[in-house]
Amino acid sequence: MVANRVRHTVAFTLVHQEGSAEERDFLDAAERLADIPGVEAFELLAEVSPKNGYRFGISMEFADGAAYDRYNEHPDHIRFVQQRWVSEVSEFIEIDYAAR
């Protein structure tokens, strides 16, 4: 990775049944996080390791920590966390990477 750049990732599991309309609706809403200014290289992924219980992942990159902070404070992000994430995600882990 380039210096200063941050890759923000989160692996998660939903409370919804696999393949349900509720799952699809949550993932559609999560994909709209890509529209928040500063978000780059956005990916909504399947988590496929048998060594943990997470089923999905989101990966996004920011040019620097300031851009990451602006994302965290953006009203669309705060609204998504409050209205969707808190009630529809059962387990998650956030892991953020930068150049060494």
Place this chain on the structure above:
Amino acid sequence: MVANRVRHTVAFTLVHQEGSAEERDFLDAAERLADIPGVEAFELLAEVSPKNGYRFGISMEFADGAAYDRYNEHPDHIRFVQQRWVSEVSEFIEIDYAAR
């Protein structure tokens, strides 16, 4: 991500003191995993989220699950796990991503 492709990631913490020669030596050895056939987009990273205790990360990609399996079974990988990982890594989590 492209269909069939797998991104294998592991976040980890070492038993070694931060900035020590032992830490440097482990990370040097970890970087040589990039030489194993099939490994693409190898990155040795800093884990920077305050929301977990991991300090480093490795990310690599494989063209498909078969290439990932060959990596797992490669003698250089098995040797690294047995001779270094088991005794020098205190905590870790493996998270693997693929296209949805």
